[in-house]
Amino acid sequence: MSKPQNINDAYLDQSITFEGLKLDQRLIQALKEQGFINPTVVQSSSIPLALEQKKDIIARASTGSGKTLAYMLPVLQTILEFKKINPTYKAEKAQDALSSSIGIILVPTRELSEQADKVLSKITTHCSQDIKAVNLSSSKLSEAVINSLLIESPDVLIATPAKLSQILTSKFFSLEDLKFLVIDEVDLILTFGYKDDLWKISEYLPLKKNLQTFLMSATLNDDIQELKEKFCKSPAILKLNDDVINKDKSKLAQYYISVSEFDKFLLCYVIFKLNLIKGKTLIFVNNIDRGYRLKLVLEQFGVKSCILNSELPANSRQHIVDEFNKNVYNLLIATDDTEYIKEEDELEDENDIDNESEEKQENKSQKKKSVSDKEYGVSRGVDFQNVSCVLNFDLPTTAKSYVHRVGRTARSGKSGTAISFVVPKKEFGKHRPSSCDTCKKDEKILNRIIKQQTKLGFDIKPYSFDIKQMEGFRYRMEDGFRAVTQVAIREARVKELKQELLASDKLKRHFEENPQELQKLRHDKELHPARVQQHLKRVPDYLLPESARKNVKKIGFVPFHKNGSKGRAGKKAFKGGKKNKKSDALKNFK
16 A cells, blocks of 8 residues: 655654554554555654653654644544543533533644644544544534534544634633643744633643643744643653755755846746746735735736635635645645734844834734734645745745745655745835835845755755846736736725635535536636736747747748849839839829
């Protein structure tokens, strides 16, 4: 049986199988059906520590190394053993006034909660009667349905910290029976501002000493020390797969391009219209309007793309990611607004802060509060598969965000490319319609990124190309860009929201029953600005380099006179001593 496609051979521990970890046979059977034979290094290291020594686990391992099963298998195994020893537990809980759960899994985003729920469902295929799980952050369940499911005391809850904190304020649910607490993607949970929610949850935790905690992350930093003291007791700290991380990152080619604000759009037009990037591309922008502007500009030239941002319904976001992973779409424009807002002040040097008026500071703080969905995250927490290129259309505001973004490509042993557009300070503000406020500090952010990557042993190289080669496309871009006004962007946002709200819930069952109409659920349909210019969608052959032109015959020198040189033409102007009237049109002019 072949291993799952998303697992790199270098992560596997070939010295042991899952059967050697003494897991329940029902779990092993489900693992085999999913193609899992050997555990990864993080799994073979953490599972025995958790099951045999009952240790708290703090684990750092790279994306794709199997961290989800590393905490989920010990939790499920212990629940099955507990219920075998206490067969009347379920009946006893049914009589209690308060409902509770045995295990809780906290994740930073709704998208990641959906992924964890899917993994748990697959692993519990043969023991679904003994283990009940509820995803509190599910976009598919209403509040009323979630409350009714909680009354039945599910064994495992999956939620974001904000959602669990909200549930705990109710009077019908408690954590008195809790045996496991998992905090996945710890650094991202802190980045997203969930610290207060975690502290509130800690007040509801049982005072018993047998609560086992798992803190899992792709990176470990000083912020985790505080969580360690709050939630753990003598934890085993695992720092794994450093050699594999280095191998994976060595397959990532990183480039930056110094370019003006308007030329960002021009470059995207040339790159995607001429298919200069093969495979799937993930484009990051720093705000929602920015994403729609880029989509509408590309639409002018017949380049299809779909949008992913916090404004869209959760069902639509999950469907977009699923379809992108299935290669339905090759170009996805993702708004990384949440991470940008949360991290901007945290990692910004004091010397970089401009002297702003109180009014500007107030506007800035109000802007930071305008996140549509706190549980949305795209640069981390979303499992994008087989991404060939990450394009930072807008450079992130921190070096840490850069790592998260480019980590979406060159995963699981595959190669990838990261390209970042950098606006020189002297170019900032010269073309206001294409400008973005965060671009003002691009050069400073780039310097931090270069220092960070150099410390890690990696290079970011300037991408050298001749900008003059694109000059022939410039007038077409200017024509297309003018059509994408702020009014057109606002109308596009409203139009797509209506489309997605309509498609996300009410029509889902209809499309399942009528798959021939599934085309209506596509997310890369044109939104159309007020002014549509169809002629821009075709690239004239004369704009292309000679090697790219089709069916163009090479023509030599063409003389002005049809029959040859002037001398020959003069001699042939007479036929049989008579003047050829057709060749002397001026004398016949009246």
